[in-house]
Amino acid sequence: MTTSTDATDRAVISELDAARRDFRDELLSAGLLFATGVEGLYGRGADFERVIDSIDARVLSEGRAAHGTAPKTLRFPPVFPRESFEKTDYIASFPNLTGAIRTFDGGNKEHRALLADREAGRDWDSHLESAGTMLVSAACHPSYSTLTGTLPEGGELLDIYGYCFRHEPAIDPARMQAFRMHEYVRVGDPQSAVEHRESWIPRGLQVLEDLGLDATPVIANDPFFGRAGKMLAANQRDENLKTELVVRLYGDLDDGTAVVSCNCHQDHFGETFDIRTADGEVAHSACVGFGMERIALAMFRTHGIDITRWPEHVRSELVA
Numbered sequence: 001m002t003t004s005t006d007a008t009d010r011a012v013i014s015e016l017d018a019a020r021r022d023f024r025d026e027l028l029s030a031g032l033l034f035a036t037g038v039e040g041l042y043g044r045g046a047d048f049e050r051v052i053d054s055i056d057a058r059v060l061s062e063g064r065a066a067h068g069t070a071p072k073t074l075r076f077p078p079v080f081p082r083e084s085f086e087k088t089d090y091i092a093s094f095p096n097l098t099g100a101i102r103t104f105d106g107g108n109k110e111h112r113a114l115l116a117d118r119e120a121g122r123d124w125d126s127h128l129e130s131a132g133t134m135l136v137s138a139a140c141h142p143s144y145s146t147l148t149g150t151l152p153e154g155g156e157l158l159d160i161y162g163y164c165f166r167h168e169p170a171i172d173p174a175r176m177q178a179f180r181m182h183e184y185v186r187v188g189d190p191q192s193a194v195e196h197r198e199s200w201i202p203r204g205l206q207v208l209e210d211l212g213l214d215a216t217p218v219i220a221n222d223p224f225f226g227r228a229g230k231m232l233a234a235n236q237r238d239e240n241l242k243t244e245l246v247v248r249l250y251g252d253l254d255d256g257t258a259v260v261s262c263n264c265h266q267d268h269f270g271e272t273f274d275i276r277t278a279d280g281e282v283a284h285s286a287c288v289g290f291g292m293e294r295i296a297l298a299m300f301r302t303h304g305i306d307i308t309r310w311p312e313h314v315r316s317e318l319v320a
């Protein structure tokens with residue numbers, strides 16, 4: 001039986017899909033993004049990158065204002081060891097978003113079998129073996145293995161910028177499979193982790209306001225997988241561990257798009273990566289992550305596709 005509510009929901013969903021498709025098509029025809037043939041994977045054009053660099057300049061200036069000491073800068077490739085990935089427990093919570101690297105490790109005979117499958121138009125991926133590496137799941141994930149052991153007095157503050165992978169192909173340009181996060185990560189005692197997360201909520205809002213975006217903080221949870229995941233999600237909300245700064249890209253058609261995320265991991269990474277504070281306790285950690293592509297898309301959505309016509313106060317934030 002179809003109720004009128006179902007019919008209304010369906011109408012909203014199709015209206016939302018249409019809005020997302022229209023926005024994506026607009027970005028593609030303006031040369032801001034380039035299609036690759038796979039949903040959620042795009043090339044980026046010059047103006048898009050200029051906006052990304054401008055957002056980054058603002059994130060860096062806020063970072064300088066926020067932190068008394070200069071953070072340690074760490075940059076990682078988009079691939080990291082499976083051993084580190086293991087310790088994040090990501091595969092338990094988000095198996096559906098995971099990306100693994102595989103390569104060919106056989107001899108001539110195995111290669112012939114691969115080529116035979118390829119020749120016959122069959123999938124040949126099954127001939128590949130694990131390379132022992134994974135695509136980076138969150139920008140901060142490769143950093144924790146560098147901290148195993150005892151932290152300096154006062155803990156550690158990291159500045160991390162890099163590509164992340166989430167396997168969630170979608171029409172919505174704001175749901176990319178590969179995107180950049182700029183993160184500030186605090187690892188130290190419980191209080192410093194909580195303070196880091198809390199202090200970056202108003203700071204994140206200020207950055208977004210300066211970029212001309214109207215954002216709202218929302219207590220949130222990660223999209224944990226499966227039945228056990230429902231409990232993890234409820235726990236994350238109850239303990240107030242995640243706040244997202246949300247911008248509405250499609251009006252009232254959805255709940256908005258999270259563009260910044262402020263997270264407290266408690267002692268999770270301290271435990272699994274064996275990170276201790278100077279006084280021997282298991283370290284706590286927190287991170288703030290700026291979703292660079294999503295912020296850029298929110299700006300194009302809010303101010304228009306043509307950056308030469310953006311309001312002057314926003315244009316003044318653009319780097320040359």
Ligand SMILES: [Zn+2]
Pocket residue numbers: 138139140141183287288289
């Ligand atoms: Zn993080």
